[in-house]
Every structure is written in C-alpha cells, then in structure tokens.
Amino acid sequence: MQHLTFQGSGISDRDCRCLRGVNHSNSDPVARLASRYMVGITKTGSGKTLSYLLPALMPIDEQSRLRRGDGPIALILAPTRELAQQIKQVTDDFGRAIKIKNICLFGGSAKRRSSYLVLDEADQMLALKSNGSTFTTTAHAAYRTSDSDFSESESSRAQIDRHKLSKLRLTALTLVSTIAQTVEKKVMFGYWHALFPDESRTPATVSLLNCVLKDPSPKCRIAAIQAISFMVYKSKPFLIQAESGKKASVSFTPFSVALGNMITEMYEMITQALADESDYSVLTQILKCLTVFIQATPFHRLKRGIVTKFVRFVRILTRHKDPTIKVGALMVMGFLISVSEMTPEIADIVGIPKTEITNKSSETRKKNTTEALSVQFDDEEEELMQSDEELESAVQTPDAPEGEASSSSGPKMSWLLQIALENLGVTINQYKVATPSVVMPVRMECLQVLSAMASHYSLLADHLLLVAAALKNSFNDAIPEIKLYAGRVLDLIGHAINTSLLVKVTIDPDELNTSVDFWVTMLPIVTEQIQDIQQNASLRGICCDALGNLGVHVFEKLPRDRQIVLVSLLTGCTFDEDSGVSSAAVRALSVYILFPSLRDNICYIENTIEAILRIMKDPNVAARVKASWSLGNITDALVLNSSDPSVEKVSDAMMKAILEAAIVAAGDNDKVRCNSVRTVGNMLRMLKVEHFSQSVWLELCQKSVEKLVQNILSSNNVKVKWNACYAIGNVMRNDLMFSEGSRIDWQKQIFPAICQIVINSNNFKVRINASAALSVINVRSHYGIYFVTVWSSLLKALEQSDNLVDYNEYKHRDNLQEQLCLSLSHFLRLASKEDLPAMAGELLPLFDAVQQNWDRVVNRILPEKSAKLMEAHVKLQESARNPEVKSAVQMILKCFRNEGQGLYGF
Structure with a gap:
C-alpha cells in the first residue's frame, strides 16, 4: 500500500512535527481507512490507538488556553483497565509536546493483585492423575496488605478495613487449598468434621461452604470452592464408605452414616449456592466443584432426593446465556450419567428406562462372542x-x-x-x-x-x-x-x-x-x-475404529457392493503412512473376519493376516498393540473354522508365520504380550498330526511353551498372566499335545507353573483362570504323574482363598472358591482307585478349611452348575464299594458334602 504523509490531511504543521516526534512520519493503515464506522486489525505499534485520538487531540491543540475550572475537553471510554492505560500512554507521548494533560480513571483492583487459583476443566485435569504439579500456582502467590493500595480520597477507612479483612480471608482460604494439596489425604480427611457441616448444621456453623454462601467477596467464594474441590478430590477412597441410615439410631451412629449425613448436607449447601449465586465466575466454579463431588459420591448408598434438588437448577443453567456456565452445567450432567452405579433417581431425571438399570451389568462381556456372531442370514x-x-x-x-x-x-x-x-x-x-x-x-x-x-x-x-x-x-x-x-x-x-x-x-x-x-x-x-x-490422522484412525464397531447384524444387511467398498477401503488404509490409521484399519478387518459372509473367505483372511503381520513390526507401540489384538481375534476365527470341515484352512506357511510373530511379540511390551500369548495358545490348539512330525514345528512348540511359562511366572502385569493362563487352557484342549507333543516334554514346565499361580497369585481373577485351565483335560492319563500334584495345589488354593492380600480382591473371592470347587469335582470324577489314597492324604491336613469353603459354595451355587458336583459325589459312592480304597473315599466324602442339608443341599 502506498505510504501517505500527514501533509495535506488537515493536520497542522505543529501536530505533524509532534507526530514525527513519536515515530509516525506517514499516515498509518487505520488512519487511511478511517470513516464513521470501521474495524481496524493491525499489528501492535502500527498506530491504531493514535488514529482515533487525533480527532480529539487536534481541536484541543487549536483551542485557546483554558482557565481554572474549564474542562475536561474530551472523554474517552475504554472497556478494560489495560486498554485505558494503553490510551493514556499514547496520549502522554503525543500530548507532551503540545502540553495536553490527561488523567486515567478506573475502578476495581489490579490484575497482578488478583492471584487466586482457577480450577478449570475439572473432568480432564483431575483425570490425569496429577501428582501435584497441576496444583502449584498457589505456592508462589503473594498478597499485599499495605495501606498504599488505597488512598483516603478513593475510599473511606471502613472500606479499607473491609478490603483488608477480605484479603485476610482470601489468604486463609488459599492456605487451606495449599494444605489440602500437600498434606497426605488420610491425615486431611481427619479434619473434615471441622471444615464441613453435618446434620446438626445451623446458620452459624463455621464451614467452608458457609464461606461460599455468605462471603461478600467473589474472590473469597471462589477460593473456598477451590479448597472444597481439592479436598473432595483427594478424599474419593474414603467417601465411597458413606451411606444413609435406614432408621435413626439413638445410641450409636456408625461412621459411614455420619459421613453420609455430612455429604447430604454438603449437597444441600451447594444446591443453595447454585440458587443464590449471581456472579458468573463464582457460579462457574460451583459447577466445576460439583463435577468433582459427583465423581466421589456413592449415590447408590445415599438416600433419594439429593440429585433431584441440584439438577433442578443445573437444568436451567444448561440454557444459560453465558457459554461458560452452559458448558459447566453440561459437564455436570455428563458426569452424572457416567456414574458407575446408576440409581433409579438419576435414571428418572435423565430418562433412562428402569429395565436398563436392572440389566446393566457385564452381561455383554460374559456372552459368548462366537455364539453371538454366528448369526445366519437368509x-x-x-x-x-x-x-x-x-x-x-x-x-x-x-x-x-x-x-x-x-x-x-x-x-x-x-x-x-x-x-x-x-x-x-x-x-x-x-x-x-x-x-x-x-x-x-x-x-x-x-x-x-x-x-x-x-x-x-x-x-x-x-x-x-x-x-x-x-x-x-x-x-x-x-x-x-x-x-x-x-x-x-x-x-x-x-x-x-x-x-x-x-x-x-x-x-x-x-x-x-x-x-x-x-x-x-x-x-x-x-x-x-x-x-x-x-485430514487429521487421529480423526482418520478413529473413523476406522468406528467402522470396526459396525456390527455383524448391520454389516450383513448392507448391500454386497457396500460391503466390498468397506473392505476395500480398510484394506487400503492398512498401507497408510500413519501407524494409527493402519493399525485401526487392521483391527476393523479382524473384527469383520468373524462375520458369516467373510468367515470362510480364505483370500480375505490371508490378506488380513499379511497386513497384521506387517504392522506387528511397526516401531510404534500403540500400533503393535492393536495389531496383536487383531491377530488374536483372527486366530479365534481360525479356531472356530477348524471345527468346520467345509471351510478352507490357511496354509501351513501362514500358520508358521503367525506363530513366529506371536512368539516374538510375547516378549514385547506388556500391552502387546497380553494379546500375543492368546495367539500362541490358539495356534498350539490347532496343530495337526503332520506338524509334530516336523522338527521346525517341534521347535516352535518348545519356544511357545517357554514363552507362556515365562509370562505366567515373570510378568508383573495381571492381564498378561490372565491371558497366559487362558492360553494354556487352549493348549491342553488339543489332545495331540499329550500324545504327539510328548517328545518336547512340555508338561514338566506347564503344570508346576500353573500350580504355583493358582496358590500364590495376589490377583484372584488370575487364580480363577489358572484353576479353570487345570480342569480342561478330560482324560486321566493326560495328567500323568502330575495328577495328585495338581489336586494338592487346588486344595491349598481353596484353603488360601480366605487370605486377602488386597481388599479389592474380596469381590472376586466367591467366584474363585466356586471355580476351585468345580475343578476339584472334576478331579474327583477322573480319579482312579490308585489315586484316591494319595488324594486323601493330601486332603487330611487341610480338611477343616476345605470343608468349610466347600459347604459355602454348595449352598450358593447355581443349579445349572451343581450337576458337576453331583456327578463327583456319585462317582465317589461307586468307588466306596471297593474295600481297598473305602477308608480314603469315606474321608473324602465326609469333606465334600453338606452335613446341614444333605448331600450338596439337593
């Protein structure tokens, strides 16, 4: 753009000289475009402020000298303190030469003195499991309390005193926040009774929430809300104990009930704050505090009505004109419908049918996937x-x-x-x-x-x-x-x-x-x-993941040409330069392989396997994780197809490549290994007679067994151990492993390892899988010399099942004891008369503990599972007719029966 001078623009020579004195020789872009209404966007220092000052300053310069009492001549209004100070600076620079005086007037307090912590996006920040680095702002905050902040001309002494008290309260509340962040949570929880109200609350009760309701300073109310948020967030493990008493107890109030009453009162006061608060910044912080509180509250253990009260106000705020408040209200509702234990009250508020609440469980995870996907379409x-x-x-x-x-x-x-x-x-x-x-x-x-x-x-x-x-x-x-x-x-x-x-x-x-x-x-x-x-690679990868959730029912209803387009698109994406896109694509393809229309398409299966094997070598761990999961899913489909003689099988070369890749991946990152051991188990389950006649396959079998044992005993990852136990169960489903595979003597590695895990693992879900794996063999001879050893391990595991190292395992104890009893009944059904005396000898020192847990399982086991226990009892009664083992059988029968209700409670 052509540079124009101020000459000829109507500005006096004196003003032009003053402009040159402040480095403005030529007219700026804003001045050249000036009109009655305009929007000017230029870089800093280009003369925006000076452009709209000149029309006011030029007439002032042309006026005669003012007398005392005249003025002001011009009034400039600015929306913010910072802009007002900027205008004053420019006016000072230009007006100094023409002797124009100005004054800048503003209210409020300086931004540098408003140093309070703002808790923003609580749902994302707190989910990061911060170890304290997120909450360090207040450690460096300083607060001034000198009288110089105000002059007598600005405010009366009473105002100054109120300001000082406000600062004192703000500092105290900030100190509480800092203490809540730094002090150990169990120590801090001991002071809840002094900081939060209970059912005996009165209007005069001193608490942090009283500050939220009654403090006249918005800053203090915000500081109090943030202190509450920190304390609630760190106290999540303790608040889960809270409950509402079913009836009042005059003599004794349990701690859990007292805690429940305290939480109820806190929600009452927060609801009142939502209703009364008019300051938008404070209201936003109340909503964010509520999101933290919702995550820590066991609503299913508290009385009905808490949620209804605060949602009444939150629902109104979801349509608030201020977008920040609207976001906060939507965030509250998002967390509310995401609670782990849905209650009828929350369901009624949001509109969730009651039938869904009763059916909401792990039903879908327990459902047999292969049965669900074996849908036949006309x-x-x-x-x-x-x-x-x-x-x-x-x-x-x-x-x-x-x-x-x-x-x-x-x-x-x-x-x-x-x-x-x-x-x-x-x-x-x-x-x-x-x-x-x-x-x-x-x-x-x-x-x-x-x-x-x-x-x-x-x-x-x-x-x-x-x-x-x-x-x-x-x-x-x-x-x-x-x-x-x-x-x-x-x-x-x-x-x-x-x-x-x-x-x-x-x-x-x-x-x-x-x-x-x-x-x-x-x-x-x-x-x-x-x-x-x-497009963004992350978005493309997520879209591929979404196609993986298309589902068998929808996919089979699509036209054939649409199905081909989807498969072709995803196959092409497996060659994408971004590993996130390619791994998401193979994951979707591996899901489709279980669909009826693609399950027997050998070309599709082998192409997908080749893509997975290629991505298994990717340097990106996340890509290898998805690829290893996909390979496990593929081998699940291959196991399903192996039982159908009409389906074409993959080549031996392809099977060998899969097993070799799985063995390598079984030594990779934990997230890769947990899927790879599943693949190893599936592949060993599919081995045929001809494979055991080749040295290369025997070597692969030996390496596979070693990897499984290594992951069972050496890995610290629970999911790896869990899947490794499942894989061993798959291996032992192949009868050829006990006949043709005996040359590698794999039993001496597998049985001691699995017996060690079933007794000593700290994780009960791992023990459950180990116990299930030990009972998949249906022929007594396949156990060989390890039959009594495994029996003894199961007895010790049942005796040890009451010893909880981690309280979180308590919820899995009943399932573990049930699986152990089912495994023991399996051994009782397979036992020969030569085994019974040794089995009785192993039972004798553990008799009381085993009998107690057995009786507990018998009284609660489902009827459809009790048939196996009855079969074991019938087999023992038949064995008792043999005088050689009668005494041993009688002792075993005495242990494995329910004296109170007859045999097994039937």
Whole structure:
C-alpha cells in the first residue's frame, strides 16, 4: 500500500512535527481507512490507538488556553483497565509536546493483585492423575496488605478495613487449598468434621461452604470452592464408605452414616449456592466443584432426593446465556450419567428406562462372542436400505411441538439429549429452527454428553437419525477438535448399537432397521473423512475404529457392493503412512473376519493376516498393540473354522508365520504380550498330526511353551498372566499335545507353573483362570504323574482363598472358591482307585478349611452348575464299594458334602 504523509490531511504543521516526534512520519493503515464506522486489525505499534485520538487531540491543540475550572475537553471510554492505560500512554507521548494533560480513571483492583487459583476443566485435569504439579500456582502467590493500595480520597477507612479483612480471608482460604494439596489425604480427611457441616448444621456453623454462601467477596467464594474441590478430590477412597441410615439410631451412629449425613448436607449447601449465586465466575466454579463431588459420591448408598434438588437448577443453567456456565452445567450432567452405579433417581431425571438399570451389568462381556456372531442370514431376505432422500426427510421430521421433546405419538426424548442436539444444530421442534452454538466449547461439551449417553443406549435408540444429523454437522465443522470428538462419539454409539443387538435373543426388526439407517446415513461422511489424506490422522484412525464397531447384524444387511467398498477401503488404509490409521484399519478387518459372509473367505483372511503381520513390526507401540489384538481375534476365527470341515484352512506357511510373530511379540511390551500369548495358545490348539512330525514345528512348540511359562511366572502385569493362563487352557484342549507333543516334554514346565499361580497369585481373577485351565483335560492319563500334584495345589488354593492380600480382591473371592470347587469335582470324577489314597492324604491336613469353603459354595451355587458336583459325589459312592480304597473315599466324602442339608443341599 502506498505510504501517505500527514501533509495535506488537515493536520497542522505543529501536530505533524509532534507526530514525527513519536515515530509516525506517514499516515498509518487505520488512519487511511478511517470513516464513521470501521474495524481496524493491525499489528501492535502500527498506530491504531493514535488514529482515533487525533480527532480529539487536534481541536484541543487549536483551542485557546483554558482557565481554572474549564474542562475536561474530551472523554474517552475504554472497556478494560489495560486498554485505558494503553490510551493514556499514547496520549502522554503525543500530548507532551503540545502540553495536553490527561488523567486515567478506573475502578476495581489490579490484575497482578488478583492471584487466586482457577480450577478449570475439572473432568480432564483431575483425570490425569496429577501428582501435584497441576496444583502449584498457589505456592508462589503473594498478597499485599499495605495501606498504599488505597488512598483516603478513593475510599473511606471502613472500606479499607473491609478490603483488608477480605484479603485476610482470601489468604486463609488459599492456605487451606495449599494444605489440602500437600498434606497426605488420610491425615486431611481427619479434619473434615471441622471444615464441613453435618446434620446438626445451623446458620452459624463455621464451614467452608458457609464461606461460599455468605462471603461478600467473589474472590473469597471462589477460593473456598477451590479448597472444597481439592479436598473432595483427594478424599474419593474414603467417601465411597458413606451411606444413609435406614432408621435413626439413638445410641450409636456408625461412621459411614455420619459421613453420609455430612455429604447430604454438603449437597444441600451447594444446591443453595447454585440458587443464590449471581456472579458468573463464582457460579462457574460451583459447577466445576460439583463435577468433582459427583465423581466421589456413592449415590447408590445415599438416600433419594439429593440429585433431584441440584439438577433442578443445573437444568436451567444448561440454557444459560453465558457459554461458560452452559458448558459447566453440561459437564455436570455428563458426569452424572457416567456414574458407575446408576440409581433409579438419576435414571428418572435423565430418562433412562428402569429395565436398563436392572440389566446393566457385564452381561455383554460374559456372552459368548462366537455364539453371538454366528448369526445366519437368509440370502433371499430383502436388504434393508433407504434412499438418501428418505433418510434426509426422516432426519428433518420434527419429533414434538414447541416446548416439548416429543409428540404424543412419537417416542419421548430426554431433555438433556434435546439440549445437546439443539446446540449441535439439529432441529427438534418444528416451530424453532436450531442452529449450532457459535461457541466451540459448548458444541464440544454436547458431544461429550452424547458419548456419556452411549453407555445408556436406550436414551438414543429411538432418536438415532437425529443423532446422525448432529454427527454430520459436527463432521462438517471447520474446527478439527469438533470433528475428532464426533469421531469418538460415533465409535461409542456404534459399539452401543452392536452390543444392544448382540445381547438380544430375538432381534427387533424395527431396531435393526433403525440401526441400518443410522449407519447408511453416516457411512458416506465417514468414508469421506478416511479418504481425505489431508485430514487429521487421529480423526482418520478413529473413523476406522468406528467402522470396526459396525456390527455383524448391520454389516450383513448392507448391500454386497457396500460391503466390498468397506473392505476395500480398510484394506487400503492398512498401507497408510500413519501407524494409527493402519493399525485401526487392521483391527476393523479382524473384527469383520468373524462375520458369516467373510468367515470362510480364505483370500480375505490371508490378506488380513499379511497386513497384521506387517504392522506387528511397526516401531510404534500403540500400533503393535492393536495389531496383536487383531491377530488374536483372527486366530479365534481360525479356531472356530477348524471345527468346520467345509471351510478352507490357511496354509501351513501362514500358520508358521503367525506363530513366529506371536512368539516374538510375547516378549514385547506388556500391552502387546497380553494379546500375543492368546495367539500362541490358539495356534498350539490347532496343530495337526503332520506338524509334530516336523522338527521346525517341534521347535516352535518348545519356544511357545517357554514363552507362556515365562509370562505366567515373570510378568508383573495381571492381564498378561490372565491371558497366559487362558492360553494354556487352549493348549491342553488339543489332545495331540499329550500324545504327539510328548517328545518336547512340555508338561514338566506347564503344570508346576500353573500350580504355583493358582496358590500364590495376589490377583484372584488370575487364580480363577489358572484353576479353570487345570480342569480342561478330560482324560486321566493326560495328567500323568502330575495328577495328585495338581489336586494338592487346588486344595491349598481353596484353603488360601480366605487370605486377602488386597481388599479389592474380596469381590472376586466367591467366584474363585466356586471355580476351585468345580475343578476339584472334576478331579474327583477322573480319579482312579490308585489315586484316591494319595488324594486323601493330601486332603487330611487341610480338611477343616476345605470343608468349610466347600459347604459355602454348595449352598450358593447355581443349579445349572451343581450337576458337576453331583456327578463327583456319585462317582465317589461307586468307588466306596471297593474295600481297598473305602477308608480314603469315606474321608473324602465326609469333606465334600453338606452335613446341614444333605448331600450338596439337593
């Protein structure tokens, strides 16, 4: 742009000289574009401030000398203290030459003196498991208390005194926060009774929450809220003990009940603070404190009504005009529906059906995956497809009249889901067209709420097309972070849809149609994101993960050409330069391999295996973790196919490559090993007679066994040990390992290792898997000389099951004792008459402990599992007829029976 001088612009020569004195010889860009209304954006120091000062300063310079009492001549209003000070500085520089005086007036206190800690994004910051580095701001804060901060002309002495007291309270509250961060949590918890109210609270009770309610200074209220947040966060392990008493006890109040009363009173006061607070910054901190408190509260042990009271106000704040408060309110609701133990009260508030609460368990994890995926589809059944136009019209169809989430004829929508969708630009109400929130954090928090709702699929099930519209808007957003969050939400919702279909014995056609429509809507935009190589690699990887959750029911309903497109797209992504994208793609392909239409496609299987083996060598650990999981999933499918003679098997060369890669990976990172040992077990289970005649396979078998034993005994990772025990159980399901594989004498390594784990492992879930692995053999001769040794180990494990090293294992104790008793009954059924005397000898020193735990299991075991115990009893009664072992059998029968209810309680 051409540089123009101030000459000829109407500015006097004297003013031009003054401008040159402050380094402005030529007119600046803002001055050249000056008009009545304008927006000027230029770099710092380019003359923006001076441009709008000149029209005021020039007439002042041209006026005659003022007399006392005249003025002020010009008034400049600025929105912030910092801008006002900047204007004063520029006026000083220019006005010094023409002898113009100015004064800067502002209120409040200086930013440098407002040094209080702000707790921001509690959900993300506290989830990082910080060891204290996050909370070090207050360690360096200094507070001035000198009288020089105020002059007598600015405020009266009473105001100065109030200011000093406010500073004193702020310093004291900051000190409490610092102590809460540095003092050990169990020591700090001992002072809760002095800092928080209980059921005897009165308006005069001294507590931190009283500061939140009554302190006149917003800074002090914020400091009090932050101190509460720190203390609650560090006290999570103790607050889990809280409960509400079912009836009042006059003589004695348990600690858990007293703690529950304290938590109830704290929620009462926080709710009151939500209702009364008018300062936006304080209100924001109250909401963030509430998110921390929700995570630490055992709502399922407390009386009903706590949540209802504060949600009444939070619900209003979700539509607040201030975006920061709106984000805080949505964050509170997101954490509330993510609690580990859902209560009927929370479900009623949000709209979760009660049936989902009762069914919410690990049912889906326990369900046999291969059974769930062995879904047979009629080839002649019409494929469920809708045109894009139909889907678009369905998305735009309103669900409810104005002011309501749904119409009387349509499904009811949760108020929280409605708010989230409206903020993401989905029109719910035909009388009110929704537009996406202009504030990025609001849109991001709404996506977080949707991801939390995915764990309660019934909230979304009837509104999947509206959710799809919201996700499409988010994928089209210009901000990359929004797209990334949308990809994560799609991944979670896809998993929820798949799980919902898998756990049902009979599939609802309407639910299946809606699920297919959802994916038909999303597939084009997801495919577009994956194919765009300029797109963020993390987003492309998440989209591949989402396709992995497509599910067998939806996949089989897609047209064949759409299936081929998906497989081709993911196969191409396995060659992507970014390891995150390639590993996500092979993971999705390994899931598809269990689908009926692809399970017997040997070309697809071998191509997928080759891609996995290539990525197993990637230097990125995260990529190797996904690849190792994928290889385990592939071998699960191969084991399933091995029992079907009509399915073509993979070549020996491919099997050898898989086993070699798994052996190498079994010595890798713990997260890689936990999947690789599963692959090793699957491969040894599939070995045939011809493999044992080749030295190369015998060598691989020996290495495989050594790796399994090494991971059982040497690894400190519980998941590695757990999977290694499972893998050994798979190995022993192959009868050829006991006949043809005897040349490598693998039993002398496996049995002592697994017996050691079943007795001594600190983790009860590992012991459960070890006990199950010891009972998979169905032929007595396969145990060989280790039969009595294994029997003795199981008895010792049952006797040791009451010794808890870690209290967290208590919840697994009953399952462990049940599995040990089932394994013992398995040995009683297989025992020969030669074994019984030795078995009785091993039982004798442990008789009392074993009998006690056996009786406990017999009284609570499910009927479908008790048949194995009955079979063992019948076998022992038959053996008792033999006089040679009668005394040994009688002692065993005396131990393994229920004296109180007859044999086994039947």
